[in-house]
Amino acid sequence: MGVPAATTLLWDVGNVIVRWNPRTLYEKVFEEPAELDRFLSHVCTMDWHLAHDRGVTFAENRQGLLARFPEYAEQIHAWETRWWEMFSGPIAETEAAIHALADRGVAQYGLTNMSAETFAGTIAMSPAFAHIAGFVVSGDEGVIKPEPEIFRRAATRFGLDPARTLFVDDSAHNIEAAQALGFRVLHFTDPAALRPALEAHGLL
Structure with a gap:
């Protein structure tokens, strides 16, 4: 048997969805x-x-x-x-991917290191954020990535199976922490590589 496809996306925000x-x-x-x-x-x-x-x-x-x-x-x-x-605006390739995943009914969530004071304004920057069903925001939690606790809170809050959840982040340290907890991971370094990676994980 092959490896089961991923079913869920867990997005970082800064420099993955919007440039900061x-x-x-x-x-x-x-x-x-x-x-x-x-x-x-x-x-x-x-x-x-x-x-x-x-x-x-x-x-x-x-x-x-x-x-x-x-x-x-x-x-x-x-x-x-x-x-x-x-900020210099949303990343078009990520916006397009979020919309495409939403069209397929893929569950999408956010896990971000961000001040609670700036969160609302940040997610107002793109209509793509409306497709993300929930966020864990470090400024509200008092813990930050790459600390394992914040990943555990996201998994518990959203009912995530790490083995079938793809975590996308621009920080190598955050990627390593998520991988150690059993998440599928994508180190976001090239927007053009996003859609092929989502296809490879069976999400698109």
């Missing part, structure tokens, strides 16, 4: 590339940003940075006040 990159905003804020690089590597870093994904508010999380880097106060505030300028 702080540089998209801060390239408009800083004139000098070197200062931009310093800001993102020493001030508003991705390690710092993870606190938002864990449920810390923007207002609370920036207080320490404002005290340490008062010269960057305006730019630090922009992480929240100009948050939406970090």
